[in-house]
Each structure stands twice: as C-alpha cells, then as structure tokens.
Amino acid sequence: MTTLKGVAAGLAALALGALPLAAAKAQDFPSRPVTMVVPFAAGGPTDTVARLIAESMSRSLGQQVVVENVGGAGGTRGAGQVAKATPDGYTILLHHIGQATAATLYRKLPYNVLTDFEEVGLVTDVPMTVIGKSTLEPKDAAELIAYVKENKDAVIYGNAGVGSASHLCGMLFMSALGTQMTTVPYQGTGPAMNDLVGGQIDLLCDQTTNTTGQIKAGKVKAYGVTTKEKVKSLPDIPTLDASGMPGFEVAVWHGLYAPKGTPKAEIDKLNAALVTALQDPKVIARFADLGTEPVALERATPQVHQEFLAAEVAKWKPVIEQAGVFAD
Template structure:
C-alpha cells in the first residue's frame, strides 16, 4: 500500500485546522453576540407571587438592555421542581433561564431524591431582590407586640398555631426557626398556598403567619392584619412603625428571602457574566428601584460566586431546621 505524500498530509492538516477553527469561531461569536433570539425565563410558580413579580420586573428591562425579548414562562408544580427540572435539562446556551427563590435551598429537605444534582445542576447568575420576613397576627389579635405573643406561647405550649402555604414552604420553615430560637411551641397549620394562609389569618382562623412584605403590605395597610416584627436589620421605610426582631428581643433572627436568576450547568461564563451585568443595570433603573421599595424589598445584583455561596449556606441552614422539627422528605 502506498504512503500518503507530504502534500496530502499537509492538505489534510490544513482541513483539520480549518474545521477546528470553524467550530470554535461560532462558539466565541455566540457568546459575544448573545442574545440573538428571544430568551425564556421560567418561573416555577404560578403568576402573581413574589418570584413572578421579580422576574417580570427585571425581564421587562432586559428586553431593552440586551435587545431581545425576555419572556416569562410560568411552569408551576411540585414545590417548583417541575419548572426547575425543565431548565436544568435545557440546552446551556443562555436561552432558557430560571427565576427561583429561597425555596430552592429547601428542596433537599423536602424530597428524598431530586431529578437533578441540586449542587451542580444550575449556574447561579445573580439575585434579583431580597426581602425580610414579617411576623403577622389578625387585626383583632390580643397580641400587640412580638413579646406578648411569645410570652403567651411559652406559658401555653401548643395552644397557639401558625399557618403556612404548605409543609416545608419558606414561610413554614421561617416560623419554625422563630419557634426554635424563641423556645416556644406553636402548632403548624398548613394550607394549599400562601394566599389561603393569608385568608385564614385575616379571618382569625390562625394566630400567626410569617410572610414577606410584598404579600403582606396591602393587608397591613387595609387594617386586616397587624405586623409585630420584621427580620431586617433596620425598620423598613415602608413600615416605619414595625420594629425589627432584634428590637423585639430576638437579635439572632435574621431570616431573608431571596429571589434570583440561574442558568443550566454548562452555560458559558461569558454569557453568565453578560446576564449578570445586564441584570445589575436593570436593577439600577429608578423605576425598578421604586417598585422594589414598594414591595418592601432590596435590589439584588450580587456577584455570581456570592450568590452560589448564599445558596449553599441557606441549604445548610434550612436543612438543619427541617431536621430539628422532624420534617419527613417525600
């Protein structure tokens, strides 16, 4: 059999080099030109909730900043795992993103097995906003302060109850953490959703509810519920008469709910960085900041590495709370 000539070998090497270059250039161009078509932002919950509000607020601004439509797609179900799994299994090209919240850090405590690697399935981009939690009671409640509520609860273990949007939900575990730190025992009453739990509080069916300001402010302003304390380090300008937990005798209770944006594992660092910078620009817009203030929240925009570290930290925190109360994963 004859050997290939040196000319043939050179021509083959040239072709291989050309093919390699052709494969690499579009990848680099893809990251530089991104986005070149509409981007889907999956919200793993129903429309109208705080995660949905945050996603739409920022997506509307990204339309102009990046020159393509960012379309919010609500895919609710199974505590957010249906929509999340959809994003995890999507192509890591930056055209399918996930808007999620603190509940993501609680999922390992709620399910014995998730259909993706919780620690590696997503690339955190940045936070959209963060918000404290409020301790709420019905407007006609006998309890005027958090100390009143906790003193009664200590003297009457198990007599008071608190509601939530479901076992293992963020407002459930936030209340359980308060109970643990305050060394009180209140009975948990789970509802099908946060809206049902708020309705139960308004009607006096439950004694207490933890909730984010975005959901509670309207009920407070309408005189239907009373806020006893807020978990931020300072009082909110939106609710100047509501003391912090620290001012109410619980300095270690500093629960924060976060809302953020993530991409499938494997998304290029260049695309992640471009999205983070665009989100930071969106959050700097005066009308966006004004709306976030109205929700009783603070704008996000932290570095991707810091967001990833926060998810790890909160996963450990809520895992400990779930274990302490004996929450059984499904």
Template sequence: MHRWKNAVAQAAAVACGLLAACGNVWAQAYPTQAVKIVVPYPPGGPTDIVARVVAQQLGEQLGQTVIVDNKPGAGGNLGAEAVARAAPDGYTLLVATTAHAINMSLFKNLNYDVQRDFAPVSLLTQGPLVLVTTPSFPAKNVAEVIALAKAKPGELNYASSGNGQSTHLAAELFATSAGVKLTHVPYKGSAPALTDVIAGQVPMFFDTMLSSMPFVKSGKLKALAVTSPSRSPAAPDIPTVAESGLPGYEVFAWNGLLAPAGTPPAVLSKLSAEMKKVLENPAVKDKFAAQGFAAAWTSPKQSADYVRAEVEKWRQAVAQSGAKVE
C-alpha cells in the same frame, strides 16, 4: 516529530480561537428568540412580582420578549426540575428562592441539585420577612404570640407558601427559638396563603414584605415584627423579632436568577451584564425598595458562593428544627 508537535499545537490554538470567536458571536447574537423565566410558584406571590418587574426591564434591554412562566408545585421543586432539564442555551431561566437552598436538606428525594444542576446568573433581591396576622388575632406583639403558643401548645396555626419555603422554616426557627410548638398549614404559594390569613382561616404568616405590606397598609393585615436584625427602612415603625423577645433571630428571603448547568459562559456573561443594568435601574430599585426588598446584583461567581453558603446555613436550621418533607 518536532514539526508534528508544532502542527498539533498550532491546530489546537486555531481551534481554541475559533471556539472563542464562536462563543463571542453567540453572545452577541443572543437572544434571537423569546426568553422564558420560570417562576416555580403561582401568580401574584412575591417571587412572581419580582420576576415580572425583572422580565419587563430585561425584555426592553434585550429587544426580545421575556415571558414569565408559572410552574408551581412541590415547594418550588417542579419548576426547578423543569429548568434543570431544559436546554442549556440561555432561553430558559429559573427564579430561585431561599426555598431552593432549604429544600436540599428538607426533601429526601430531589430530582435536582441547586448547586450541581444550575449556573447562577445573579441574585435579584434580598429582604426580611414580616410576621403578619389577621387583624382580629389577639396577640399584639411577638411576646404575646409566644405566651399564647405556650398556653395552647400545638393549637396555634401558621400559614406558609409551601413546604420548604423560607416562610415555613422561618416559623419553625421561631418556634424552636421560643421553645413553643406551632402547627404548619402549607399553601401552594404566598397569594393563597395571604387570602386565608386575611379571611381569618389561619391566624399568622411569616411572609415577604413585598407581598404583605400593601395589605398591612390597607388594614387587612396586622404586622407584628420583621425578621431582619435591624428595622426595615420600608417600615421603620415595625420592630424586629430580635428586639421583641427572641435575640439573635434573623431570616432573609432572596430571589436569584439561575440558568441550566452547561449554559455557555459567553451567554452567562451577557445575561449577567444585562441583569446588572436591570437591577441598577432606578425605577426597578424603587419598586423593590417600596416593598422592603433591596435589588442585589451579584456576579455569577458571587451568586454561586452565596447559594453554597445558604445551602449550608439552612442545612443546620433544618437539622435543628427537625422538619422533614417526603
């Protein structure tokens, strides 16, 4: 019996060694084909911009094609569902956003769980939103927006990049904090929302600085405030919402890279290491910083902890706002 136990233990040790060796070989060989990064929004929006910058640099480092695949719809949920069901082999990844943490509480019947069904690789970017309006909008600052909304309850519309996006809940949190009623006009992404705000179809929009600031600089949009607790280095002349009449108001937008749950640890480790190189690349950092985003590499564990904290933070914000999407 003793010899049998020893034999079993030795066999188990050999098996574990073989599995570890296989995992290392797999990681060294990965990737042997094109890698697809799913963006759950239309082309041209902030998440798409981030994904394309990352994809180009990651492809150069890996020596493989990295494809950006836009799968918009349902507030980012269609693309997320597709990746959650994809083979966990490292060849299909998701650029998740603040919305995917929000959606856990906002939508009643999701076909995925952002914590259970994904293996985080790294955060990509973090940054504040900016409250922009069409240039002809009469309010020149946050205090005047609040006064206008109080004078015309429910008549002041705001655009968002979709139900459940940070651009949606940022406005809901603003309305709740200010004690006003605003009317939500959702779009299928930031780009079409911006188009209508620029055209004056909808007067205002809490958008990422990455996509909005070029239009602010060209005079096609007016920037009233940023949502961070302190002013953004990318636009130091724009005041914060908190200093403009709503103390304590704070919203950050983020993007993160996720793989399907069950992706081999060795592959996740390699992706994590490569993403660290991507996000520490000076050219990549400069591209994001110029538009108000900071490159934000985190380890897989740190990323998982961050997503968990965001899910809880936005659960409370959704409950407070009363927002719900079927």
C-alpha cells in the same frame, strides 16, 4: 492517500471555522423570548420580584423575558424543569433561599443544587414579617409570644408549602419559642394570604414584598420584622429581635440561574441585563415600596452567587436536620 498531517490540518480548519459561528451565535443571543421560570404560584413575593426584574431585563436584552409560574413541591418542580432545560440561555430560573435549603430538605431531589445550574447573580435580600389575621387577640409581639405559648396547637400557622420561605420562617419561629403550632401548607403564598385576610388562619410569616401592601391597608396585623434593623418602608413595626426573641433573624435572598452548561457568553449577557435591572430607578423605587432593595452590585456576579449558595447550603443543613423536617 490521506496523511495524518492532512487530517490534523483539516480538523484545525474545522475548529477555526467553528469559532466565528460560535461567536456569531453569542452575539445574536437572545434572538427570541427568554423564559424566566418562577417555581411558585403567581401573585406571591418571588413572582413579584421576578416580574420587576424581567421587565427591566427585557429592555436590556431586546427580547421579551416571559415569566412562567411552575409551582409545586416547594419550588423543586420549577427548579427541576430548569435544571433539565436546554442550556442555551433561553430558560432561566429566579428562585429564593429555598434553592439552598432544598439540598437538605428533600430526600429525593431530582437535581443537584450545586452542580446542575450556572449561577447568574444575586438579586435582592427581602426581610420578612410575622403577621396575623386582623381579629387576632394579641396587640403586639410580646403578647403574641405569650399567646402562642399558651394556646400552642390551637394557633393555626399558614405557609406557602414545604420548603417555602414562609415554611422556613415558621420553623425558626416555633423553634425559638420552643412550641408548636398547627401548620397548614398551601400551594403558594397567595392562597395563604387570602385565607389570613379572610380569617381562616391565624398567622403567617412572609416576605415584605407580599405583606407590605396588606399591612398598610390594615387588612392584617403586623407583629414584627425578622431583621436586626427596622424596615424603612414599615418604620412603626419593631424587630422580633427587640421584642422578646433575641437573635431571631432571617431574610429571603433571591438569585438568578441557568441550566448547567449554558455558555459563558450567554451567562455574561444575562448577568449584564440583571446588573442593569438592579440599577433601574423603576426597580429600585418599586423594591423600596415593597420593603426591600437590590443587592450591592459586587454581589450580583456569578462567582459571588456561586460561593454564597454553597455557604447557604452549609448554613441551613444543620438547622433542618435538627428540626427533623424532611420531604420526599
């Protein structure tokens, strides 16, 4: 006859037996390639950051970190795919500031930004630049401000889609000037940049990771950077703050996520690989070429990332609500 004491002993034995298996599983991770989802089109600034980080993390993890571009819906399609993925560490998400703004921007978001992910760590803060087509009339930021105010809807501003960093920057730019421009959303920054270089649109505000090369090649006009200090890689470009738009400041941060419920052991391994990547001389040098740098290592922790994300959601909520721009 089975006794209660015997059942308890059996359960305890099963639990103890499971511990070595769980530990072994954690030690084996990763035993196959890891997919890093980028919720935007290939060739854009977030894609550039992801590929640099993925290459370095691959060496640390001993398995390939494969970048998969899942664009659409301002980044929410790709983020939603990761939120619903098996929480085993093999599917991760590299997203930018749009992870925070989506919580307010989208009325029917299919996931909860704050509760459906495990934060792995922050990656980088990227300045942005306001750039124009090479034939645009204004010669500097002061002339551009006057030009936009005078021409208003005749000025065509492109962005990478609702919720993208370029969309947010454009909202702030128009709000600061107290005027509107004709806005053309694209399926990613790459197509928007192509049309700017081709002269089909007039303006774009985008991350230095995507604009520095075009600026240095003389393919676009640079009017200002969106940080309080000048960008080291673009020393000749003034800040908008000092060019007639006092207080204008926006930077695009990037972070790494896993689905909610991913075991801590896997998160720790992913975080360790991320921290190693942020100290990789090749990553640091390439980031510098693109006008950015890795975050300080104390910011590259799951805890700091989690707290920062919550603060960013709270920060952008009133800005988006005041602008009255929402998406379904």
